[in-house]
Structure formats: C-alpha cells, structure tokens
Amino acid sequence: MILVHGAGIDQQRHYRCVGIGVGPANLSLAALMHGHPELTNIFVDKKETFGWHDGQQMPNTTIQVSMLKDLVTLSQPTNQFSFLAYLHESGRLYHYLNAQFDAVPRQEFRNYMEWASQKNENIVFGQEVLSVEFSDLFRVRLSGGTLTADNVVIGVGVRPWVPPQVTAYLGDRQFHVSDFLTKADGLGGLRVGVVGGGQSGAEAFLDLISRTGPDMPRRVVWISRRPNYLPLDDSPFTNDYYMPGYSDYFASLDAVTRKAFNARHLLTSDGISEATLRLIYQRIYTHRFINGYTDLVALYPNRQVSRVARAPAGAWHLTLTHNEHPGVAESAELDVVVWATGFAPAPTDFLHPLNARLEREGDEYKIDNSFAIQWDGPPDHNIFIQNAARGQRGLADPNLSLNAWRSQRILDRLRGVRTEHHLDSFIEWMTKPAGAKLQGA
Numbered sequence: 001m002i003l004v005h006g007a008g009i010d011q012q013r014h015y016r017c018v019g020i021g022v023g024p025a026n027l028s029l030a031a032l033m034h035g036h037p038e039l040t041n042i043f044v045d046k047k048e049t050f051g052w053h054d055g056q057q058m059p060n061t062t063i064q065v066s067m068l069k070d071l072v073t074l075s076q077p078t079n080q081f082s083f084l085a086y087l088h089e090s091g092r093l094y095h096y097l098n099a100q101f102d103a104v105p106r107q108e109f110r111n112y113m114e115w116a117s118q119k120n121e122n123i124v125f126g127q128e129v130l131s132v133e134f135s136d137l138f139r140v141r142l143s144g145g146t147l148t149a150d151n152v153v154i155g156v157g158v159r160p161w162v163p164p165q166v167t168a169y170l171g172d173r174q175f176h177v178s179d180f181l182t183k184a185d186g187l188g189g190l191r192v193g194v195v196g197g198g199q200s201g202a203e204a205f206l207d208l209i210s211r212t213g214p215d216m217p218r219r220v221v222w223i224s225r226r227p228n229y230l231p232l233d234d235s236p237f238t239n240d241y242y243m244p245g246y247s248d249y250f251a252s253l254d255a256v257t258r259k260a261f262n263a264r265h266l267l268t269s270d271g272i273s274e275a276t277l278r279l280i281y282q283r284i285y286t287h288r289f290i291n292g293y294t295d296l297v298a299l300y301p302n303r304q305v306s307r308v309a310r311a312p313a314g315a316w317h318l319t320l321t322h323n324e325h326p327g328v329a330e331s332a333e334l335d336v337v338v339w340a341t342g343f344a345p346a347p348t349d350f351l352h353p354l355n356a357r358l359e360r361e362g363d364e365y366k367i368d369n370s371f372a373i374q375w376d377g378p379p380d381h382n383i384f385i386q387n388a389a390r391g392q393r394g395l396a397d398p399n400l401s402l403n404a405w406r407s408q409r410i411l412d413r414l415r416g417v418r419t420e421h422h423l424d425s426f427i428e429w430m431t432k433p434a435g436a437k438l439q440g441a
C-alpha cells in the first residue's frame with residue numbers, strides 16, 4: 001500500500017477506473033465519480049502537490065470562460081465540487097459577489113481546483129505513471145507500485161512548445177512563458193522580447209510593460225506571426241462551437257473539413273481577451289504620451305522569427321521575416337526572449353506496450369463518441385483520453401468549456417447509462433436527410 005497525504009493507493013485492490021494525470025480534465029471526472037462509490041477509482045499525478053499552470057499565474061490574470069464552466073456545474077449543478085460550493089465552504093461567497101470580478105481570477109480558479117483535489121480522497125499526488133499494459137485487465141505501473149483496473153482515463157494535458165531551433169538556447173535568458181514567474185525577474189534596464197500573439201504572450205507583454213522604477217525594462221518588443229494582436233471571439237453564436245451538440249456534429253465531419261474549420265476559427269479559443277488588449281493599449285498610451293517613455297514598446301505583428309543566433313555580450317540576434325514582405329529580413333537584438341509559442345500534447349509514452357493495438361488518426365489516438373481510444377481489446381475495458389483530440393472534437397477539446405460534459409459522457413459509458421440533458425442549439429448544424437424539407441422553408 002502506498003500512502004500519500006493520508007490517502008492511499010491499495011495495490012491489493014482492483015479499480016474500475018484509474019485516472020492518469022490530475023489537471024482540470026481528470027479532476028472533473030474524479031469529482032463526478034465521487035458520487036458513485038460503486039465505481040472504485042483512483043487518480044494519480046506525478047506532481048508532488050496540485051498545480052495549474054503555476055508558472056503563468058501573473059497578477060491580475062483571469063480565466064477566459066464563465067465561472068459556470070467549472071469542474072462539474074454544466075453536467076451536475078448540485079455536485080459538491082462546484083466553484084460555488086468552494087466559495088460557500090470557504091465562507092467567501094458574499095465577498096466574491098461584492099468583488100464584482102468581470103472574470104474569475106486565474107489564481108482563485110487554481111485554488112478552487114486545489115481544494116477539489118484535497119477534498120477528494122481518490123486523488124493521489126507524487127505518482128508518475130510509467131507504463132500501461134493489458135492482459136484481461138489493465139496493469140498501471142507507477143513510480144511507487146502497480147495498480148490493476150478495468151478502465152484507464154488519460155488526462156495528461158499539454159507541455160510547453162518552442163520552435164525546434166530555440167531548444168538549444170533555453171535557459172535563464174530564453175525561456176518558455178510557462179516559466180515566466182520564476183525566470184522573468186531582474187529584467188530592469190534590459191531589452192526583452194516576447195514572441196507569440198496569443199493570450200499567454202499578451203499577459204507576459206502586459207506584465208513587462210507594467211513594471212516600474214528599477215524593474216522597468218529598457219525596451220519591450222512583441223513579435224507575433226498573426227497579422228495583428230487579435231481578440232478572442234466570445235460572441236453568442238460563436239460560442240455554439242463550445243456546446244456539446246457542436247462537438248458531436250464536428251466529430252461527424254470528414255478530416256479535411258475538420259482541419260480547415262479549426263484553422264479558420266482558431267481565434268474563438270486562442271485569441272486575446274478584449275480586457276487584456278485594452279489594458280495593453282492603455283498602458284502604451286500612458287508610457288508614450290503621459291510619461292514620455294517614447295521608445296519603451298515596439299510592436300511587430302505579421303512576422304515570423306526565422307533565425308536565432310548569439311550576439312555579443314550575451315545578447316540574442318533574432319531575424320524576422322515579414323509575412324507580406326518576405327524578401328525583407330528585419331532583425332532585433334534582445335537580452336532576454338520569452339517564447340509564448342504555445343503548448344503541445346504531453347507525451348503518452350506509458351502507452352508504449354499497447355501502441356500496436358491502438359488506432360490513430362493523424363497524430364491523435366482515434367476516439368469514439370465516449371472519448372475511448374478505439375482498440376482491439378474487449379469492449380468493457382477501455383482507455384479514455386481527455387484533451388487530446390482537437391482534430392476530432394474541435395477547438396473546444398483543450399478548453400474548459402466542455403470539461404464537465406466530457407467527463408459525464410465518460411462516466412455514463414462506465415455506468416452504461418445516458419444522462420445528458422440539454423436542448424438542441426438554435427442553429428441547425430446538421431443537414432436534413434436528402435429530400436427533407438427545412439422547417440419553415
């Protein structure tokens with residue numbers, strides 16, 4: 001028996017479900033499963049304690065979705081692991097209301113999830129999953145023992161991504177934005193570049209241009225491949241893409257159409273919050289026109305970093321290519337570069353023993369409508385996978401919007417029931433059968 005934080009993984013016990021990874025995705029499933037003790041379950045994470053993008057908890061950042069898109073509310077509004085239950089249990093529900101936040105502070109949402117992880121005795125930290133094997137049942141080999149299970153749910157999330165040419169230079173003077181809190185210190189008087197025009201790049205840039213006195217950099221440069229610093233589209237009909245019905249409709253499309261859709265509508269998930277853009281613009285105005293810092297900020301959208309090289313005195317020389325003037329090579333000399341170039345799915349090397357038995361679609365595992373990987377094993381033994389099917393389920397897959405719904409669908413499959421309850425969208429996404437008349441036409 002492995003004991004962690006007073007809870008235990010009982011190696012003698014056989015589980016209906018073992019969860020790998022405890023981020024929002026599997027934490028949601030663990031919360032929904034908590035009300036079904038007959039479904040014995042345990043969720044393990046390699047981290048020693050709970051964390052949620054802790055290197056990017058810059059001051060004043062907020063989550064980009066409604067507080068109702070918590071771990072459980074959209075499928076079980078009365079579940080004890082809701083954000084409201086957290087506020088209530090910690091005695092701050094009135095204060096939260098009075099604070100009138102426009103959006104939930106990111107640190108508060110992180111603290112909520114930590115609370116949910118501590119309240120659930122089926123969550124264990126400090127256990128890395130090393131391999132998953134199958135013969136009649138799953139054997140999940142951990143850093144501290146082995147578990148057996150009927151089903152496995154993978155929720156290992158994402159890892160930082162930088163362009164391959166940058167990897168060799170990573171350290172204290174070039175780093176991924178996920179290390180911002182620990183590495184972006186002591187930048188007063190330096191030339192700092194942020195590469196990446198999404199929300200993470202915007203938050204890093206805003207933080208850097210908000211520094212004052214001796215902490216103020218000499219110059220802050222923001223480079224983005226996108227044609228401008230573009231907002232997140234959070235309007236009502238666009239948000240239909242983040243509803244369960246659209247996720248199912250999307251899954252029914254052919255692969256080429258799905259890929260084109262994701263590229264065309266990327267900004268519905270990866271754009272910058274309007275509030276962040278407004279703050280950035282106002283801060284630049286203040287620096288330039290009120291405080292007289294005329295050359296603190298430089299904005300270079302519509303450009304790719306095509307080369308990175310060492311420059312004298314420990315600086316970096318970046319060559320930029322303008323998307324609309326590819327023949328002109330521009331350059332920037334910087335002391336520090338923050339790469340806000342996104343995230344890629346985290347590795348699932350632990351599936352190696354089963355790889356030949358699992359179906360794929362492109363670089364994703366092929367999943368069915370319950371997020372189970374299609375494989376040649378028995379149908380009552382499944383490997384579910386969360387947040388790893390953007391190509392098959394659309395832009396909502398890595399997002400918090402469908403977290404509770406997706407977990408519910410997995411839970412329903414394990415219980416052999418269907419509990420989903422929501423009316424159809426106002427929009428008719430699906431075509432009618434050939435020859436059928438459209439309503440009202």
Ligand SMILES: Cc1cc2nc3c(=O)[nH]c(=O)nc-3n(C[C@H](O)[C@H](O)[C@H](O)COP(=O)(O)OP(=O)(O)OC[C@H]3O[C@@H](n4cnc5c(N)ncnc54)[C@H](O)[C@@H]3O)c2cc1C
Pocket residue numbers: 020021022023024025026027044045046047052053056062063064065127128129130155156157158200343346350386387398399400401
């Ligand atoms: C800074 C940031 C802010 C975001 N804000 C929002 C937002 O406001 N709204 C929104 O909709 N989306 C947001 N997202 C996107 C998305 O909601 C998050 O990335 C979310 O964390 C994904 O949850 P997850 O559970 O899939 O993965 P993760 O949160 O990445 O969790 C995966 C866990 O798996 C563990 N793990 C990995 N491998 C193993 C292993 N072999 N054994 C054991 N454990 C393992 C890791 O330690 C980790 O704890 C944000 C993303 C980032 C980067």
